[in-house]
Amino acid sequence: MSQTPRTLVGGAPSATYVLRFDGRELTAQAGQSIAAVLWGAGILAWRTTRERGAPRGAFCGIGSCYDCLVTVNGRPNQRACLVPARPGDTVTTQEGTGHAELGV
Amino acid sequence: MPSSASDPATPGPAPDLAVVGAGPAGLAAAVNAAGLGLRVVLLDAGERPGGQYYRHPAPGLGADRPEALHHGWSAFAEREAALRAHRAAGRITYLPAHHVWTVVPDGPAWTLHAVAGPDEAAATLHARAVLLATGSYERQLPFPGWTLPGVVGAGGAQAMLKSGLVLPGRRVVVAGSGPLLLAVAGSLAAAGARVPAVVEAAAYGGYAGHVPALLRNPGKLAEAATYGSALLHRHIRLLTRHAVTEAHGADRVEAVTVARLDRDWRPVPGTARRIPCDALAVGHGLVPQLELATGLGCATRRSADGTAALALDAGQRTSVPGIWSAGETGGIGGAQLALLEGEIAAHAIAGRPVPAALARRRARLRAFADAMGAAHRPGTGWTEWLRDDTDACRCEEVPAGRIREAVADLGARDARTVKLLTRAGMGWCQGRMCGPAVAALAGEDPAPDRRPLSCPVPLRHLAELPPADG
Numbered sequence: 001m002s003q004t005p006r007t008l009v010g011g012a013p014s015a016t017y018v019l020r021f022d023g024r025e026l027t028a029q030a031g032q033s034i035a036a037v038l039w040g041a042g043i044l045a046w047r048t049t050r051e052r053g054a055p056r057g058a059f060c061g062i063g064s065c066y067d068c069l070v071t072v073n074g075r076p077n078q079r080a081c082l083v084p085a086r087p088g089d090t091v092t093t094q095e096g097t098g099h100a101e102l103g104v
Numbered sequence: 105m106p107s108s109a110s111d112p113a114t115p116g117p118a119p120d121l122a123v124v125g126a127g128p129a130g131l132a133a134a135v136n137a138a139g140l141g142l143r144v145v146l147l148d149a150g151e152r153p154g155g156q157y158y159r160h161p162a163p164g165l166g167a168d169r170p171e172a173l174h175h176g177w178s179a180f181a182e183r184e185a186a187l188r189a190h191r192a193a194g195r196i197t198y199l200p201a202h203h204v205w206t207v208v209p210d211g212p213a214w215t216l217h218a219v220a221g222p223d224e225a226a227a228t229l230h231a232r233a234v235l236l237a238t239g240s241y242e243r244q245l246p247f248p249g250w251t252l253p254g255v256v257g258a259g260g261a262q263a264m265l266k267s268g269l270v271l272p273g274r275r276v277v278v279a280g281s282g283p284l285l286l287a288v289a290g291s292l293a294a295a296g297a298r299v300p301a302v303v304e305a306a307a308y309g310g311y312a313g314h315v316p317a318l319l320r321n322p323g324k325l326a327e328a329a330t331y332g333s334a335l336l337h338r339h340i341r342l343l344t345r346h347a348v349t350e351a352h353g354a355d356r357v358e359a360v361t362v363a364r365l366d367r368d369w370r371p372v373p374g375t376a377r378r379i380p381c382d383a384l385a386v387g388h389g390l391v392p393q394l395e396l397a398t399g400l401g402c403a404t405r406r407s408a409d410g411t412a413a414l415a416l417d418a419g420q421r422t423s424v425p426g427i428w429s430a431g432e433t434g435g436i437g438g439a440q441l442a443l444l445e446g447e448i449a450a451h452a453i454a455g456r457p458v459p460a461a462l463a464r465r466r467a468r469l470r471a472f473a474d475a476m477g478a479a480h481r482p483g484t485g486w487t488e489w490l491r492d493d494t495d496a497c498r499c500e501e502v503p504a505g506r507i508r509e510a511v512a513d514l515g516a517r518d519a520r521t522v523k524l525l526t527r528a529g530m531g532w533c534q535g536r537m538c539g540p541a542v543a544a545l546a547g548e549d550p551a552p553d554r555r556p557l558s559c560p561v562p563l564r565h566l567a568e569l570p571p572a573d574g
Contacts, residue, residue: 003296005269009161010168029269031162036268044253044272044356044383051501055355057253059498059537061260062156063149064241066532067498081264083222084151084162 017087021046028085035061035068035080038091046070046080047094070094118213119143119197121453122231124204124396127155128180128439129431130237132446133453135186137235138195140454145229146187147202147218149559153184155239156259157439159266173266173291175327179443202227203559207234207396207427214426217569219561226565233426233453236397236414237446238558240390240432243411245280245486246504246541248494249351249360250386258288258387271297273383277360279303279348281480282389283438286331286342292385293338300379301341303348303362305369305388305486310479317471323440324472349376349489351384360384369483389480390436391540394553397433400424404552407435409477410540412552418463419452420445428453437473444469487544496545497538499531507545519543519551 013029019037020026028037035058038046045055047069058068058081068080073090076098080091119142123134126148134146146153154160158180160170171177190196202218209215214234220227242259249255256264256272258280264270275298278289289302311318318325335342343362349371350361364375392413394404403415403423413435420428430449431442444466451458490496492505510516510525519535519542522528528542529535534555535542543550 003294005173005265005271005295008172008295009170009269010172011166013166014164030164030166032165032268032270036264036270039264039268039270039272049501054251054501055253056251056498058256058264059260060242060257061263062241064533064536065257065498069532 019085019087019089019091021091022093028087032085033081034070034072034078034083034085034089034091037085038080046091047098048096050096053096069098071098118230118232119145120231121145121233121235122147122214122216122229123235123237124207124216125155125237125239125431126150126153126198126200127237127239127431127442128157129239129442129446129449130155130235131180131183131187132443133235133237133430133450134196134446135183135190136447136450137453138190139186140450140456142450142454143195144190145197145199145231147199147204147216149201149203151200153187153198153200154180156263157442159263161267161269165269167269172294175287176439179439183443199227204396205558205561206556207236207400209400217565219559219565224562226562226568233428235420235428235430235449235453236422236433237429237431237442238393238396238433240392240436241536242387243389243391243540244386244537245388245482246494246496246538247347247349247351247489248491249353249357251495251498252351252353252357253355254353254357254383255351256383256385258285258385259390260387261383261385262288262291265291265295269295271295271383272385273357273381274298275300275381276383276385277301277303277348277379277381278385279360279362280387280389281305281482282387283328283331283476283480284387284390286328286335288385289340290331290334290338293334293340299338299340300381301343301362302335303346304342304344305347305365305482306480307345308479311475314475314478317475320468321472324469347371347486347489348384348386352378357382357384363489365483366485367483368485370485370488388482389477390432391536391550392433392436392553394433395555395558397422397427397429398552398554399556400427402427402429406549407477408474408481409436410481410549411436412550419458420449421452435470435473436477437469441466441469441473482540482544484544487541490541490545496541497526497528497531499533499537500527500529502526502528502538504545507542511546516546518548519546522546
């Protein structure tokens with residue numbers, strides 16, 4: 001079956017653009033969150049936990065669980081499910097607290 | 105009205121009513137209150153009205169048929185059009201992307217503090233009455249492997265699909281408990297996912313004890329039949345009295361173990377089998393989001409589904425004069441009930457009598473919600489699918505064994521003491537994900553949400569607050 005979310009709701013995005021995730025180019029559709037762009041590319045994990053370095057991604061999808069924290073344009077701890085993707089964004093996997101470079 | 109430069113609220117006298125939340129309850133309350141002549145400010149954490157239920161793609165995504173992912177879209181479309189008309193006429197000030205983090209008394213009125221927009225600006229406004237329509241979030245019960253990527257909330261998968269038009273995988277098992285699962289499975293399948301099974305922990309026989317409430321709600325029964333026939337049509341198996349007791353995989357989900365449950369939700373030995381999948385959408389009902397209300401001292405009650413909800417009177421008043429509430433905060437009951445309660449609250453706040461027909465419909469829908477909540481209330485045996493090394497708290501990575509140790513060896517008798525001893529519930533989500541599990545392991549019913557801040561607040565906002573009057 002070739003049904004997709006797009007064929008279900010019809011139409012087309014007003015724009016598509018590129019953002020970078022860990023050096024990889026991903027296509028974003030106008031209006032998608034960072035998490036939606038990553039899911040769209042089949043990427044489900046984009047941070048590691050503080051204690052055990054375990055991979056995590058979006059879980060609750062509505063901004064409650066904070067599991068989807070990610071670094072966007074150098075700013076850590078952004079909730080990927082809430083932050084709209086913007087043209088030219090640089091998204092990087094967030095390791096631990098996201099503040100490793102501060103040495104704290 | 106003192107407010108930040110980024111706050112578009114117009115200066116002038118305090119509005120009659122501030123509505124927090126633009127989901128079905130808040131939206132209905134705001135447009136009805138404006139229709140009854142009140143000046144209303146509608147604040148919402150989201151970018152667009154609709155809340156989680158009527159979550160829909162941003163205009164840029166260009167979806168021609170957003171209603172294809174919804175049930176009862178016309179009820180939303182009508183209110184959304186009314187919101188636009190009231191805004192144009194200056195009767196409603198709509199503030200999207202405003203996350204209200206506290207409400208405090210201010211003489212005869214109220215002060216609301218919010219974090220606004222992507223740059224997290226401080227916004228402050230005043231109102232003579234407040235209606236809290238803060239909705240709910242998903243109840244999660246942990247199991248081994250639930251932190252693997254690809255395990256997502258059932259409501260989470262639905263939310264990501266409705267707003268971003270994406271799926272977590274191609275072959276998605278839907279599991280947990282509650283009527284939401286049927287809707288989620290239906291929309292994931294309609295959007296192109298294969299759903300090998302819907303795994304429901306409750307037995308639908310649980311409804312049998314509530315026949316009068318069912319018969320008085322033919323609309324709800326028809327809705328259930330619609331979901332049921334959609335599953336049949338798409339060849340989705342519905343396994344009742346079963347649960348996913350483990351998710352397997354290295355870096356992401358590759359399969360789940362499904363086991364039969366006894367009456368208390370204890371896995372029956374020898375019944376486990378594996379279902380291959382690349383995602384699992386899981387949730388065990390919804391939890392009312394109460395922190396703004398409990399922060400104000402509003403009284404709560406225990407709902408049939410085991411969650412704490414606000415105690416409300418026939419006019420949707422909380423126990424704190426001047427604070428109203430509607431929708432899921434008063435007990436999980438669905439969008440139709442939320443729309444109705446928003447309308448009832450608007451009448452009461454405007455000082456009008458509540459129309460008898462509305463009161464009757466509310467009583468009927470509440471009775472149905474109670475029957476449903478009781479049928480899907482988690483059985484006590486679910487904790488047996490937790491191993492000692494299963495993380496109960498996702499944020500602080502606290503395994504169930506440490507919580508059991510705090511209870512058995514260190515004398516913790518409630519979730520608060522467990523939290524102090526283990527850090528469970530102390531992380532980013534403030535116990536929203538692990539709260540019900542930690543409470544169950546501590547041997548108590550979950551306590552009402554109590555968080556001094558309902559979202560992260562930049563320290564500069566706190567530093568800039570004027571001193572309190574005592």
